[in-house]
Amino acid sequence: MGNEAIALGAIEAGVQVATGYPGTPSTEALETIIRYAKSGGIYTEWSSNEKVALETAVGAAYSGAKALVTMKQVGLNVASDPLMSLSYIGVKGALVLLVADDPGPHSSQTEQDTRAFGHFANLPVLDPATPQEAYELTKLAFELSHEYEIPVILRTTTRVSHGSGDVELGTSDGMEAGMEAGQIKPVAWDFEGFTRDRRWTIFPRLTAERHPWLEGLQVQLSERFSALPYNTVSGQGKIGIMASGVSALYAKEAIRGFEDIFTLFRIGTVHPFPEKAALDFLKGVENLIVIEELDPYLEEEALKLIGKEHLQVDIYGKKDSFFPVSGEYSVDLVIDGIDKVLEAVGIASRLSHASPAVLREELPPLPIRAPTLCAGCMHRTVFYAFKQAAKQLRKEAKAVQAPETAHAEQTSEASQKVQAVQTDTIFSGDIGCYTLGNAHPLNMVDTCLCMGAGVSIAGGLSRTNPEAKHVAFIGDSTFFHSGIPAVVNAVYNEADITLAVLDNRTTAMTGHQPHPGIGVTALGSSSKAIDIANVVRSCGFEFVKTVEVESLAECVEAARVAMDFRGPSAVVFKGKCVGITKSDKRCVIDPELCTGCGFCAKQLGCPALALPGGVGEGGADNAENSENADNEENAKREKPQILDNCSGCGLCAEICPSGAIKTEEVLR
Amino acid sequence: MKFDILIAGVGGQGVVLASRLLALTAMKAGFHVSTAETIGMSQREGSVSSHIRIGDEISGSLIPAGQADLLLGLEPAETVRNLAFLKKGGQVIVNSHEIPPASKPPGSPDYDPEGLLSFLKASCPGLLCLDFTKLAGEAGTSKAANVAMLGAVAGTGVLPFSKETLQAVLEAEIPEKYRAVNSTAFERAMEEVSGIC
Ligand code: SF4
Ligand code: SF4
Numbered sequence: 001m002g003n004e005a006i007a008l009g010a011i012e013a014g015v016q017v018a019t020g021y022p023g024t025p026s027t028e029a030l031e032t033i034i035r036y037a038k039s040g041g042i043y044t045e046w047s048s049n050e051k052v053a054l055e056t057a058v059g060a061a062y063s064g065a066k067a068l069v070t071m072k073q074v075g076l077n078v079a080s081d082p083l084m085s086l087s088y089i090g091v092k093g094a095l096v097l098l099v100a101d102d103p104g105p106h107s108s109q110t111e112q113d114t115r116a117f118g119h120f121a122n123l124p125v126l127d128p129a130t131p132q133e134a135y136e137l138t139k140l141a142f143e144l145s146h147e148y149e150i151p152v153i154l155r156t157t158t159r160v161s162h163g164s165g166d167v168e169l170g171t172s173d174g175m176e177a178g179m180e181a182g183q184i185k186p187v188a189w190d191f192e193g194f195t196r197d198r199r200w201t202i203f204p205r206l207t208a209e210r211h212p213w214l215e216g217l218q219v220q221l222s223e224r225f226s227a228l229p230y231n232t233v234s235g236q237g238k239i240g241i242m243a244s245g246v247s248a249l250y251a252k253e254a255i256r257g258f259e260d261i262f263t264l265f266r267i268g269t270v271h272p273f274p275e276k277a278a279l280d281f282l283k284g285v286e287n288l289i290v291i292e293e294l295d296p297y298l299e300e301e302a303l304k305l306i307g308k309e310h311l312q313v314d315i316y317g318k319k320d321s322f323f324p325v326s327g328e329y330s331v332d333l334v335i336d337g338i339d340k341v342l343e344a345v346g347i348a349s350r351l352s353h354a355s356p357a358v359l360r361e362e363l364p365p366l367p368i369r370a371p372t373l374c375a376g377c378m379h380r381t382v383f384y385a386f387k388q389a390a391k392q393l394r395k396e397a398k399a400v401q402a403p404e405t406a407h408a409e410q411t412s413e414a415s416q417k418v419q420a421v422q423t424d425t426i427f428s429g430d431i432g433c434y435t436l437g438n439a440h441p442l443n444m445v446d447t448c449l450c451m452g453a454g455v456s457i458a459g460g461l462s463r464t465n466p467e468a469k470h471v472a473f474i475g476d477s478t479f480f481h482s483g484i485p486a487v488v489n490a491v492y493n494e495a496d497i498t499l500a501v502l503d504n505r506t507t508a509m510t511g512h513q514p515h516p517g518i519g520v521t522a523l524g525s526s527s528k529a530i531d532i533a534n535v536v537r538s539c540g541f542e543f544v545k546t547v548e549v550e551s552l553a554e555c556v557e558a559a560r561v562a563m564d565f566r567g568p569s570a571v572v573f574k575g576k577c578v579g580i581t582k583s584d585k586r587c588v589i590d591p592e593l594c595t596g597c598g599f600c601a602k603q604l605g606c607p608a609l610a611l612p613g614g615v616g617e618g619g620a621d622n623a624e625n626s627e628n629a630d631n632e633e634n635a636k637r638e639k640p641q642i643l644d645n646c647s648g649c650g651l652c653a654e655i656c657p658s659g660a661i662k663t664e665e666v667l668r
Numbered sequence: 669m670k671f672d673i674l675i676a677g678v679g680g681q682g683v684v685l686a687s688r689l690l691a692l693t694a695m696k697a698g699f700h701v702s703t704a705e706t707i708g709m710s711q712r713e714g715s716v717s718s719h720i721r722i723g724d725e726i727s728g729s730l731i732p733a734g735q736a737d738l739l740l741g742l743e744p745a746e747t748v749r750n751l752a753f754l755k756k757g758g759q760v761i762v763n764s765h766e767i768p769p770a771s772k773p774p775g776s777p778d779y780d781p782e783g784l785l786s787f788l789k790a791s792c793p794g795l796l797c798l799d800f801t802k803l804a805g806e807a808g809t810s811k812a813a814n815v816a817m818l819g820a821v822a823g824t825g826v827l828p829f830s831k832e833t834l835q836a837v838l839e840a841e842i843p844e845k846y847r848a849v850n851s852t853a854f855e856r857a858m859e860e861v862s863g864i865c
């Protein structure tokens with residue numbers, strides 16, 4: 001896997017300290033280093049967030065150590081504060097940032113482009129196309145960082161980080177054999193250590209002094225990059241193609257059989273832009289096609305260069321809609337783009353697609369298979385509990401209001417409107433598996449923005465929608481990542497919100513990494529577990545309750561009381577992630593008692609509950625209907641089934657209106 | 669030489685493991701390999717697919733439309749979903765075992781596995797269709813349906829490497845605890861298919 005190749009590249013480069021925060025598609029890089037950490041003598045940690053991870057690595061690099069920090073693209077936003085300053089300060093040992101972008105996006109909030117970030121921060125960016133290149137460019141990143149005393153960004157995309165392939169490892173002693181045995185030679189802990197120097201303390205004056213150095217470095221690096229073998233030209237055609245990352249491979253495959261009309265310029269060191277190499281290439285072509293995912297970064301660099309040098313080259317890229325401005329690219333999409341260009345420049349040849357067995361348009365309609373919370377996931381129980389609690393509160397509020405409004409002679413329309421919202425609850429979500437609570441039929445996430453935002457957004461919503469209840473769901477890892485400042489703010493500014501912590505004791509979404517609440521470090525040794533309820537209490541929340549997610553009724557009760565509380569309140573729901581725990585229970589439906597109403601399946605959307613006719617639309621609250629139905633009709637209805645993946649959480653048993661679901665012990 | 673394989677299924681069916689086993693075997697046989705897997709959100713009941721590109725040259729890991737030589741479908745709807753990747757005359761092996769979607773978002777078409785299987789039969793000559801989940805279950809665990817399907821592929825003889833190489837990788841990669849069940853599933857599927865082919 002590309003991420004593993006990066007880890008091996010870092011190990012071969014002599015990495016001594018590696019930190020990070022999990023984020024798809026970057027996670028496996030640090031996970032791999034962790035595997036070799038003990039035998040390799042490498043200090044590794046999962047930090048509480050990306051900013052902390054970077055700052056930790058910075059401390060190491062100030063001491064002359066070689067450090068790596070890993071994150072996904074949105075993690076770089078969190079780490080951008082230290083990073084922007086660090087550009088001026090620089091480092092001593094080496095500092096490499098692995099930042100994984102996610103065109104598509106497959107599992108991210110944004111389609112941001114880290115190449116552009118490098119440009120913004122004045123930092124070098126390397127952009128590999130394959131796991132092999134990822135391995136080599138990681139080593140290069142360490143060399144450059146050490147030599148120029150500047151942090152270097154290794155930017156990948158999903159297809160590189162999560163792509164696998166054969167990688168030829170370097171020749172440093174015992175590397176390959178050691179890898180296979182899971183053992184590597186321990187890295188020498190041979191750096192100088194921290195020495196006091198005014199260069200480590202940023203001040204306006206120091207920044208003013210360093211800025212010219214930083215700008216000068218851009219020119220130096222651009223020249224150096226132009227001479228590197230990671231930027232290659234192939235072919236002699238009059239139409240130039242410029243590409244970086246995996247797009248370069250798509251381009252190569254797209255023009256197969258037509259190589260003579262094209263010249264392909266592949267760029268591995270994208271920032272600072274290797275101007276000299278680009279100029280040599282551009283001088284040999286008449287037209288230029290730029291193929292890149294995400295931002296038109298190369299396209300803009302090429303435009304600048306062509307303008308500066310007064311070259312007679314026309315550019316075709318994203319800016320004139322020859323290629324899509326967003327989304328992930330593919331060979332087929334590149335073929336379409338190039339064909340459009342060929343037409344525009346009046347060349348008769350056309351690249352051709354392969355003909356598939358069946359055209360996409362001819363496929364029969366297929367059901368949407370959206371990702372869902374696992375069968376027996378504690379989040380489902382908590383979401384459902386809040387749904388019920390909100391309903392109960394709404395009913396209570398109506399009961400109180402009804403007599404009042406009846407007496408009120410004239411109720412203005414405006415106040416009626418307010419009352420319509422009054423009893424409502426707004427649910428703010430956050431980033432993690434539990435974002436899936438937004439899906440049908442739970443529909444329990446009304447907002448989701450970025451890590452840790454739910455709590456503060458709920459606070460903001462409470463200012464503008466004071467009649468509504470405000471609940472913010474946050475996972476345990478996200479709480480430590482960036483939830484705490486929002487908790488402090490809720491107390492400080494007296495926000496009337498309910499914090500619902502979904503504590504399943506792992507960072508589930510990214511593959512179950514430990515975090516500060518668990519009491520286990522990245523290496524598996526024990527450390528002090530930080531108790532979320534205590535944190536919230538010590539910040540000044542006056543209502544804090546901890547509930548083990550075992551019975552729905554208890555969760556509903558806790559949710560209701562917390563929502564009813566005036567001022568910030570919190571419930572920490574503790575449960576297990578079924579992704580990593582084995583259950584010895586499962587539920588069964590008694591066909592004698594089951595009326596076939598399908599309420600369980602429709603309400604919960606649990607993947608272990610199947611309705612033979614498929615789970616119908618709606619998932620409506622139509623339990624009442626089922627109770628009215630007579631027995632004869634019930635007998636005809638097809639009954640739901642509980643499948644093998646049931647983990648016996650008992651949620652469906654608790655809501656079944658006929659008491660038809662029982663829990664039993666099983667041997668697994 | 670180039671041989672492109674697409675494996676499709678539902679999160680939790682072991683698409684990624686099957687892909688890894690095929691990729692490792694191809695590497696062992698001396699080819700370049702690149703694979704693309706959808707992992708992440710798709711762990712949870714979503715559609716999962718893996719592209720495996722085997723050849724003399726390194727290429728981008730996503731198979732272009734109409735180029736897959738082999739489509740391994742662990743579930744009928746996911747097989748159909750990826751059919752446009754299959755080249756004309758490519759081989760399809762499908763697991764007839766149904767997995768209904770866990771929820772039905774408004775507007776999502778009905779799940780009709782029988783209809784999908786007959787569509788596959790009509791549009792893919794030489795289709796191999798079996799309940800591999802059942803077959804694996806009989807061999808010891810229905811979870812080994814992915815490995816059973818690899819057995820079936822080996823049985824068809826379409827792969828650019830020998831079934832012995834594949835079996836050796838299986839032996840090396842599958843933890844001892846599960847090895848016996850997986851081998852049985854592999855062999856039974858292989859025999860079953862050899863009878864048909
Ligand atoms: S007990 Fe019910 S809700 Fe829980 S996992 Fe099993 S089928 Fe799903
Ligand atoms: S992996 Fe864990 S947290 Fe995520 S949906 Fe499954 S049970 Fe829930």
